[in-house]
Amino acid sequence: MADAPDLAAALIAENFSRDSGGVLHVGGLPLTELAKKFGTPLFVYDSGTMRRTYRALHEAVAGFAEVDFSVKANPSPAVIRVFHEEGAGAEIASGAEFAAAVEAGVPPEKILFAGPGKGAADLDRVIAGGIGEIHLENREELARVAASAERHGVTVRVALRINPGATAQGGAMRMGGKPSPFGFDEEEMDAAIDAVEAQASLRLIGLHLFAGTQGLKAETLLGQWTYGLGLAARIVRRTGRPLETIDLGGGLGIPYFSGDAALDLGTLRAGLPDLIATLRADPGLASARVVLEPGRYLVGPAGVYVARVLAVKDSRGTRFVITDGGMHHHLAASGNLGQIVKRDFPLAAVVDGGGVEPSATAVVGPLCTPLDMLARAAPLPPLAEGDLVAVLQSGAYGLTASPTGFLSHPMPAEVLVEGGRAILIRLQG
Ligand SMILES: Cc1ncc(COP(=O)(O)O)c(C=O)c1O
The missing domain is CATH 2.40.37.10 (Lyase, Ornithine Decarboxylase; Chain A, domain 1)
Known part of the structure; x- marks a missing residue:
């Protein structure tokens, strides 16, 4: 570029x-x-550019991950519909975004809800609407989701969003994660797993790691994703059950400024066989669906x-x-x-x-x-x-x-x- x-x-x-x-x-x-x-x-x-971009990314990560659309980047139902037609599910951050995704034709079971402050009304709305997964970010929310699930007489599939104990620098992950309002700190992961397991109305099926936006370096993304697979394996070891969803977030960048080089999908693809091998080697991860949910990159x-x-x-x-x-x-x-x-x-x-x-x-x-x-x-x-x-x-x-x-x-x-x-x-x- x-x-x-x-x-x-x-x-x-x-x-x-x-x-x-x-x-x-x-x-x-x-x-x-x-x-x-x-x-x-x-x-x-x-829409032609959206479809080309979606297809190129879909092809680059084929065999490793599915590509969903993060609605917050552009919540117009007409835009969401384009990605839905390409096969994407949706990541939403509010009850209104859930409604926009459903209006666009996305089946509720292909929608997941992430975001650090999910209120009771929005939770009731998406649970009544049959949402696929809710990604939990703190203890109060965990209790609110459990209470809403009980009120609706359903079991809700949940994932734990983890704020990692390491940050990506270049291609490598260095210990010393940042303070963040998003997700449970990695240090609290075992306690958070136990808290979900103690709720009869919640079923822990996944991990969510979103390590940062506007990533233009394939090596950095691969480092974050590798780290995410390690966290997923820890959940499997604690619960003794295979995981169903490993959400590695969005965060794929686009060039905006002088000197920005576009994300190299070829380098990304070349790094995936190692990650696929890691998944296949662990019976607790082998059948999980890996999800990417970019917004900026797609639209x-x-x-x-x-x-x-x-x-x-x-x-x-x-x-x-x-x-x-x-x-x-x-x-x-x-x-x-x-x-x-x-x-x-x-x-x-x-x-x-x-x-x-x-x-x-x-x-x-x-x-x-x-x-x-x-x-x-x-x-x-x-x-x-x-x-x-x-x-x-x-x-x-x-x-x-x-x-x-x-x-x-x-x-x-x-x-x-x-x-x-x-x-x-x-x-x-
Ligand atoms: C949970 C989650 N997923 C996806 C995204 C989309 O990020 P991006 O547009 O950088 O891909 C965000 C952005 O804030 C997010 O918080």
């Missing part, structure tokens, strides 16, 4: 296209037309956020392009969704400059805060009022991970491009 100025061009070449007039197309449709029809700002998702590259230029102004040597889109719809691109160092997402003019030399341009939104910046120095051709810019890698953690109420601008429309058709999946307003 190319470096900064070329990252946007490389991503466009990989997932999208430009016509002879330089107009950016998504799923074969010109963004200029979509912006005219649906208004701006606008999120556009390409991030498929989305673009399109904003229209309202004004262009040069201020003391910096060119500012002021657009109708900003951090209220796309907090991550503004660098305010947990990023420590603020760097620019890949950004492109919807109509390219026809060979005109690009210059460093600050792209800002309409909010009354200097935080509302979509790019600090994006290499863009000259732009004018009415032109369009597209923020790439915007399919995951975009709209629903943003402070949409801040300054009371309307919600943007969302469009899914499928089979050459644009389907409106959220109205503007």
Whole structure:
């Protein structure tokens, strides 16, 4: 994958296209037309890119793991449906995400619920709805799930989410895990197993390890997954029963910034025979289904956020392009969704400059805060009022991970491009 100025061009070449007039197309449709029809700002998702990405990962991990979709990355039922059609189950983090997955056609038994603060109402909702598994993260939750299961007269299949005692650095795992609100600390694992075993309404069937997001190095992921298999074996030894589910989390990264190299699926695949051998060698693990549940990796590259230029102004040597889109719809691109160092997402003019030399341009939104910046120095051709810019890698953690109420601008429309058709999946307003 190319470096900064070329990252946007490389991503466009990989997932999208430009016509002879330089107009950016998504799923074969010109963004200029979509912006005219649906208004701006606008999120556009390409189902073709989602399906290609899903299939490539599915193939890379075939024989080792199944690939589910983490709904939090993009909870639109139309998006979930695409992955469901590809064969994915769903990982959800709330009762509303459960409803979205079911609306998308995912059978409840293919849905698992993870998240550190599952309340009684959400637990009742998913248990009444026949959810496949609940992944437990603390003792209070364990008791709430058991009580809800008893009220519903069912046995609930549960997995233990473990906060590992080691962290991945490069390819290796070093001892000294971090404090975390997510999951039981590994040091408490045996006690947590015994606490689940003591509940007649719970059946301990699995392990869940999610060691971190935006992992771009295959070796690091393989190290984490190997560690997860070790934890799974410990559960088997304690309960004396084979495990049914080993959930190794999501966390597969995508390139956003200068110098980010895409995750190498070939390296990932080459490391899997060792893990498969470990599974086969342990009768307690051999029949378990291994689950990956990425969000960002599957849907991030498929989305673009399109904003229209309202004004262009040069201020003391910096060119500012002021657009109708900003951090209220796309907090991550503004660098305010947990990023420590603020760097620019890949950004492109919807109509390219026809060979005109690009210059460093600050792209800002309409909010009354200097935080509302979509790019600090994006290499863009000259732009004018009415032109369009597209923020790439915007399919995951975009709209629903943003402070949409801040300054009371309307919600943007969302469009899914499928089979050459644009389907409106959220109205503007
Ligand atoms: C339990 C769990 N699974 C999956 C994900 C998705 O992570 P990513 O989008 O990095 O794959 C998250 C992210 O927070 C998570 O907490």
